[in-house]
Amino acid sequence: MDTHVVIMAGGIGSRFWPMSVPQMPKQFVDVMGVGRSLIQMTVDRFSAICPKENFWVVTGERYVDMVREQLPDIPVEHILAEPAARNTAPCIAYACWKIRQHYPDANVVVTPSDALVLNVEEFRRIIGRALAFTENSEAIVTVGIKPSRPETGYGYIKTGYVVDDEIFKVSSFREKPSLEVAREYLQDGGYLWNAGIFVWNVNTIMSALYRFVPDMTSIMDEMSESFYTPYEKETVARLFPTCEKISIDYAVMEKAENIYTVPADFGWSDLGTWGSLWTLMERDENGNAIVGEDVRVFDCKNCIIHTPDLKRVVIQGLEDCIVSKHGDRLLISRKDHEQKITDYSKD
Amino acid sequence: MDTHVVIMAGGIGSRFWPMSVPQMPKQFVDVMGVGRSLIQMTVDRFSAICPKENFWVVTGERYVDMVREQLPDIPVEHILAEPAARNTAPCIAYACWKIRQHYPDANVVVTPSDALVLNVEEFRRIIGRALAFTENSEAIVTVGIKPSRPETGYGYIKTGYVVDDEIFKVSSFREKPSLEVAREYLQDGGYLWNAGIFVWNVNTIMSALYRFVPDMTSIMDEMSESFYTPYEKETVARLFPTCEKISIDYAVMEKAENIYTVPADFGWSDLGTWGSLWTLMERDENGNAIVGEDVRVFDCKNCIIHTPDLKRVVIQGLEDCIVSKHGDRLLISRKDHEQKITDYSKD
Numbered sequence: 001m002d003t004h005v006v007i008m009a010g011g012i013g014s015r016f017w018p019m020s021v022p023q024m025p026k027q028f029v030d031v032m033g034v035g036r037s038l039i040q041m042t043v044d045r046f047s048a049i050c051p052k053e054n055f056w057v058v059t060g061e062r063y064v065d066m067v068r069e070q071l072p073d074i075p076v077e078h079i080l081a082e083p084a085a086r087n088t089a090p091c092i093a094y095a096c097w098k099i100r101q102h103y104p105d106a107n108v109v110v111t112p113s114d115a116l117v118l119n120v121e122e123f124r125r126i127i128g129r130a131l132a133f134t135e136n137s138e139a140i141v142t143v144g145i146k147p148s149r150p151e152t153g154y155g156y157i158k159t160g161y162v163v164d165d166e167i168f169k170v171s172s173f174r175e176k177p178s179l180e181v182a183r184e185y186l187q188d189g190g191y192l193w194n195a196g197i198f199v200w201n202v203n204t205i206m207s208a209l210y211r212f213v214p215d216m217t218s219i220m221d222e223m224s225e226s227f228y229t230p231y232e233k234e235t236v237a238r239l240f241p242t243c244e245k246i247s248i249d250y251a252v253m254e255k256a257e258n259i260y261t262v263p264a265d266f267g268w269s270d271l272g273t274w275g276s277l278w279t280l281m282e283r284d285e286n287g288n289a290i291v292g293e294d295v296r297v298f299d300c301k302n303c304i305i306h307t308p309d310l311k312r313v314v315i316q317g318l319e320d321c322i323v324s325k326h327g328d329r330l331l332i333s334r335k336d337h338e339q340k341i342t343d344y345s346k347d
Numbered sequence: 348m349d350t351h352v353v354i355m356a357g358g359i360g361s362r363f364w365p366m367s368v369p370q371m372p373k374q375f376v377d378v379m380g381v382g383r384s385l386i387q388m389t390v391d392r393f394s395a396i397c398p399k400e401n402f403w404v405v406t407g408e409r410y411v412d413m414v415r416e417q418l419p420d421i422p423v424e425h426i427l428a429e430p431a432a433r434n435t436a437p438c439i440a441y442a443c444w445k446i447r448q449h450y451p452d453a454n455v456v457v458t459p460s461d462a463l464v465l466n467v468e469e470f471r472r473i474i475g476r477a478l479a480f481t482e483n484s485e486a487i488v489t490v491g492i493k494p495s496r497p498e499t500g501y502g503y504i505k506t507g508y509v510v511d512d513e514i515f516k517v518s519s520f521r522e523k524p525s526l527e528v529a530r531e532y533l534q535d536g537g538y539l540w541n542a543g544i545f546v547w548n549v550n551t552i553m554s555a556l557y558r559f560v561p562d563m564t565s566i567m568d569e570m571s572e573s574f575y576t577p578y579e580k581e582t583v584a585r586l587f588p589t590c591e592k593i594s595i596d597y598a599v600m601e602k603a604e605n606i607y608t609v610p611a612d613f614g615w616s617d618l619g620t621w622g623s624l625w626t627l628m629e630r631d632e633n634g635n636a637i638v639g640e641d642v643r644v645f646d647c648k649n650c651i652i653h654t655p656d657l658k659r660v661v662i663q664g665l666e667d668c669i670v671s672k673h674g675d676r677l678l679i680s681r682k683d684h685e686q687k688i689t690d691y692s693k694d
Binding site: 017018296298299307309310311312313314315316317318321323325327328329330331332333334337340341344345 | 364365643645646654656657658659660661662663664665668670672674675676677678679680681684687688691692
């Protein structure tokens, strides 16, 4: 089986200011304080699935050097630079068109670079299961996360009939729900979170893209004439930005017939908010989650403190707060105000 | 009149961690966010009283370069390095013995380097008044601050009879009082804060030291043979640390007869605590006192924020707190816990 992993690493993570800033988005940050950035943890997670030579990273031009530095085992020519952000469909298409030229039967896993998985073994089992299914079928598989709470921040997948052991036909995709609807979904049991992890044969996704977004595939076809030549960079710089900004969900998933899902329960988080990060981190007996060298807390409860580049931090008397210092920026905020951080911190 | 100013700059300001750290004590910090450190403001304050060639700074050896850098107008040979901290009496003696050799009739003002004066004009008038008095008398004058609150953190001066217009005989010195006693002092009106600003003729203070601390003056006499020679540094390094640790208050002020005071009201603070600093700083409509480049506060009240080396700070939801970031250290604490900061932050 010719498996390839495509890591989408173009995000700028503005909700995690100042831990994540455009110069250094969260996928490149050691968010968990474990000595590995999120993108490094993503690669680690897939390392048992295929060799490093089969990894691909699509990222913004400004992050190419950071990817090279953090992921020295990935072939340099597999780091694809988007000259402009065009959402996930063009990003995925670029990688798949490129893979197809050298690996015409590749099975591809597409993954975000900035999510967290707690149970890596189960994760690998699920991905293996999906790959086995797509190897011999024209299936587009999206990994569906079994919901653990009535989350309103994610899109949902409604499962249909069971196809093959753990594989279900997708009945439909649902937008981010209201709290009431999210509670119904949780109760119902037939709904999964859309985690943005996809598995398919490269020919399957290309067929779908040719059918549903022909303007984009024309651009990809034209671009692909330059692939693996000295003209690739210049050609991509000229043509890629002419793609429409469109997500793979909207371009393909919500339209195609052959969509399947594997319900999964491997402790997944998209680390979308400080609050979600706090719930996933190790916490002291007062509920404080701390990443930093010499962080001393007194009379503090349920705080998240992320100050890896400071030598000594003393915090007294904070409850339910976020403290984050990165570079020359500092944030102190109540957790329940975190949705305002992007506004508060903007230029 | 041959006036000299001696600035005592040996303190390490541990109560202001992390704004003030042993590598960079508060006298060298731009505490008020005005572009001048406290020692620079001290020099500015005295600049109308005598030329810069008559300024002397006594400081720890490790701070000599910092003094040179911050006070380039002060003659390098007037920066006296204490090889070890021995409290104020040896510090003052070293400066006075040295001044006496070249300026045998010098009138000397001794001042801390890290206090704040709001009304500089009145300050100069008071110092001028004290200097005029000591020029023609063997008086030891200490500037007494008219108390504005029942402060328990300072020693007090009990005034005696009036001598000459604004000059009073000192009746006695009183230790830091209880709150009850401090209230009585305030009510009484005859008590002043001891600000550690002294004025005297160099011969007057030397006589007093010869009388009350003869062991120390023997050391000073021996040391002084090397003054202004290539052997000074080595001799001081050998002898100065053999002095007893003793304050000028204990060595002289509480024992001598010829002690006088000028009651003064020029908006003085020793900047001893974050709380006292907060009361002296400009504050926004919510009572927040801020020193920093781009500090954005939301839902904050009565905070003191001192983050001059950060480019952007966002703080939401803090009340009555101190936030201070300097170098690789960060403090967040409730103001009413500030007496614990030294403990919390120690090595």
